[in-house]
Amino acid sequence: DTGVSQNPRHKITKRGQNVTFRCDPISEHNRLYWYRQTLGQGPEFLTYFQNEAQLEKSRLLSDRFSAERPKGSFSTLEIQRTEQGDSAMYLCASSRRGGSGANVLTFGAGSRLTVL
Amino acid sequence: GQQVMQIPQYQHVQEGEDFTTYCNSSTTLSNIQWYKQRPGGHPVFLIQLVKSGEVKKQKRLTFQFGEAKKNSSLHITATQTTDVGTYFCAGPRDDKIIFGKGTRLHILP
Numbered sequence: 196d197t198g199v200s201q202n203p204r205h206k207i208t209k210r211g212q213n214v215t216f217r218c219d220p221i222s223e224h225n226r227l228y229w230y231r232q233t234l235g236q237g238p239e240f241l242t243y244f245q246n247e248a249q250l251e252k253s254r255l256l257s258d259r260f261s262a263e264r265p266k267g268s269f270s271t272l273e274i275q276r277t278e279q280g281d282s283a284m285y286l287c288a289s290s291r292r293g294g295s296g297a298n299v300l301t302f303g304a305g306s307r308l309t310v311l
Numbered sequence: 312g313q314q315v316m317q318i319p320q321y322q323h324v325q326e327g328e329d330f331t332t333y334c335n336s337s338t339t340l341s342n343i344q345w346y347k348q349r350p351g352g353h354p355v356f357l358i359q360l361v362k363s364g365e366v367k368k369q370k371r372l373t374f375q376f377g378e379a380k381k382n383s384s385l386h387i388t389a390t391q392t393t394d395v396g397t398y399f400c401a402g403p404r405d406d407k408i409i410f411g412k413g414t415r416l417h418i419l420p
Contacts, residue, residue, distance in 0.1 A: 228408070237399050237410035238354060251407065286353060299344065300401075300408055302353040 199303035201287050207309045208277055215273045216306040220289030227270050228300065229262055230286040238286055244270060245292060277310045284308075315402050317411035325419050330387040332414035334400030341403055343376055343383045348413070349396040357385075357398075392418050 200219040208214050220227045225246050230238035241260070242252045246267040259277075264270040274281055284307050288300040316335045324330050334343065342361045346354040358367055360376035360383060367374045371394075373386045387394055397413040 226406075230410075235412075235415075237401075237412045240407050240409060243407060245406075251405070298403065298406075298408065299356050299359060300346075300354070301356070304353050 199287055199289055199301050201285075201303035201306050203306060204304060205307050205309075207311065209311050210279060211276055213273065213275045214277055214308060215271055216285050216287075216308075217269060217271050218287030218289075218303060219269045220287070221301055222268075223291065224289035224301070225267070225292050226290045226298075227264055228288045228290070229270070229272050230288065232284045232286055232305070233282075241272075241285075274308070277308075279310045282308055282310045315400055315409055315411040317400055317414050319414055320412065321415045321417070323417045323419055324390055326392060327389050330390050330394070330416055332385050332398050332400075332416075334383045334385075334411055336381045336402055339380050341380075343380075344401045344408065345374060345383075345385055346399045346401060346410075347396050348399065352396075354399060354410075387416075390416070390418055392420070394418060 202217055206214055228243040229241040232238045240253050241256055242262050244264040247264050259275045262272045284305045286302055286305045288302045290300050291297050314337050318333050342359055344359045345357040347357055348354045358374050363380050364378045365376040371388045375384045395418050397415045399410050399413040401408045401410045
């Protein structure tokens with residue numbers, strides 16, 4: 196169990212560029228979540244997967260955001276045509292659906308995005 | 312939709328003093344979780360409460376779930392510098408985990 200891995204850890208981009216973040220969850224976890232966190236705020240839910248199925252996407256998420264988990268393992272979060280308001284820490288978390296520790300989130304270290 | 316609210320937003324205490332943060336939900340929760348985020352770090356799970364009126368302790372930390380399962384508290388006895396960070400409560404909404412805005416604890420030496 197190597198924990199939840201996210202990369203890149205930091206990304207600086209110019210407004211209008213596309214960025215992609217990757218998350219590798221704990222292998223036994225079938226649920227994967229993406230959150231966004233800005234300074235002084237709690238993690239804000241973006242979307243989550245159970246295996247490869249994307250079960251919910253926040254209404255706060257614009258069409259510029261897309262997430263995939265093609266084989267039910269790692270996930271990617273892509274932001275197209277970035278805006279300065281997208282600057283934030285993007286956190287990935289994984290959990291088990293059932294059994295011991297169900298729905299307890301294990302977070303990765305996050306990917307910090309700065310849009311210039 | 313369900314919201315999870317925390318107070319206070321910030322708390323400064325002298326080292327050795329006690330600290331309490333409160334969490335309130337607009338709806339009844341099936342369970343509540345608490346996480347700690349150190350400065351520059353990511354949220355780390357502390358505990359989950361499930362039963363009405365449940366009280367759990369972890370060393371100097373005492374967690375309580377209200378009888379109506381709509382509120383919770385975290386109390387730290389005799390704070391230490393290692394307690395610095397932001398404490399979040401989180402509750403389930405459907406299959407998602409929704410976080411409060413957190414209480415940032417600062418320890419004065």
